[in-house]
Amino acid sequence: MTHAFEISSRPNLPGLDWDRLDTYLNNQGRSLDANVAPHRFSAGYGNMNFLLRIDGENVVLRRPPLGPVPPGANDMAREFRILSHLHSALPLVPNAKLFCADPAIIGAPFFVMEYRPGLVISDEITSDTIEKWADPGPIGRHLGDRIVGVLADLHAVDVDACGLGDLGRPDGFIARTLRGWAKRAHLSWVDTTPPDLIALLDWLDKHQTTQTNRSTLIHNDFKLDNIILDPDTLAPRTLIDWDMGTLGDPLYDLAVLLSYWTEPTDPEAMHQLRQMPTAGHGFPTREQVADQYAKISGRDLQGFTFYRVLAALRLAVVFQQLYRRYETGGTDDPKYANFDTLALGLLRFGMDVANGHHF
Structure with a gap:
């Protein structure tokens, strides 16, 4: 199946504070396209992934799930480091673009990476x-x-x-x-x-x-x-x-x-x-x-x-x-x-x- 989206007419989705994110990105010299509504990828039980448009490019913002997180799990800093280094050695790995360690921005640390559309097959083949x-x-x-x-x-x-x-x-x-x-x-x-x-x-x-x-x-x-x-x-x-x-x-x-x-x-x-x-x-x-x-x-x-x-x-x-x-x-x-x-x-x-x- 292809990635499924949960589409909202309002910018804010659970786990994504649009206004705080917009301010943070502006301070980083980046521009969040406010005319493109965020979409949440709905698959999986773990981390939350949102499709956004930043600096005119479709990207994915990734953060931990809501609620308590088991120790050692959902480590955004670790994942950002791996993507940043591994992309050149294993091109299948998407390139990471930005990491934010401050949980005050959207409620948890997060990072932004390149978006590669395609087919995702989980429990069934359509x-x-x-x-x-x-x-x-x-x-x-x-x-x-x-x-x-x-x-x-x-x-x-x-x-x-x-x-x-x-x-x-x-x-x-x-x-x-x-x-x-x-x-x-x-x-x-x-x-x-x-x-x-x-x-x-x-x-x-x-x-x-x-x-x-x-x-x-x-x-x-x-x-x-x-x-x-x-x-x-x-x-x-x-x-x-x-x-x-x-x-x-x-x-x-x-x-x-x-x-x-x-x-x-x-x-x-x-x-x-x-x-x-x-x-x-x-x-x-x-x-x-x-x-x-x-x-x-x-x-x-x-x-x-x-x-x-x-x-x-x-x-x-x-x-x-x-x-x-x-x-x-x-x-x-x-x-x-x-x-x-x-x-x-x-x-x-x-x-x-x-x-x-x-x-």
Whole structure:
């Protein structure tokens, strides 16, 4: 589907104070076009993105979501730095133009980046996109190949050459990531600890891997709807959503991608995710994706089950955090109301992966 807009006849939208923004940009020597109403991109559960016109150019203003933000998440300064340095090394990454650390302007730190229009596919592929598809092979096979190719290209970036060699703390990345998600899990389930969470954390503790892969730049939330595509050829145009980017183990990035990758025989929780349309359209399986990545990157996938289970824990905690935002009044979006049940199902699926019932 293409980016959806929430159009307002008034300049101010939730999360965007038009007057303060206008004043701030004027002080920066920039001009906000007051005759072009802002549009909010409506997709996703995380950061808020607004299409604006500044200095005669369409741009995207990006800020954290409304309500409480988990520690370390939605880091606009980190994302601006990554975009600023990575754009020249990986042209798929949009160029960042302006960063504002002052939350008093629109209620949170934000940055402005170039706008690249295109097709965004999240939970379904529209009939219009399918009708345009002229190649003889399945559209899902083509998209799967493109996804793996972009991930491998990302992990091949020379971080020192592009000025990101000191981003994050790559030493001990996996152990620290496990501790972080375990802590977030206990904070997210405040009343009772689900039995599958106890079992999952116990399994991860007993099977914790020692990182042997050379650290690379990783996206940390790599999936199909973070790749903007050419509507006609489905060629990648842009790789977005870099607020969690860091230096770390590339196999974790692959595992995060596969945590969203639903297959036809998966349990209901994986189908309720509605993140990528990989259960149909000829998409490769998770195991085929992993094998293709290993072939392109030359990386050994021995011990990959640990990464898969860790990514499953991460995803379950993310949806429980979203539910807590709903429960505490941070959002009234009814889609969030059943995320606690979904999170429990994802914990159960994580144990299925740990026990070898699913890849």
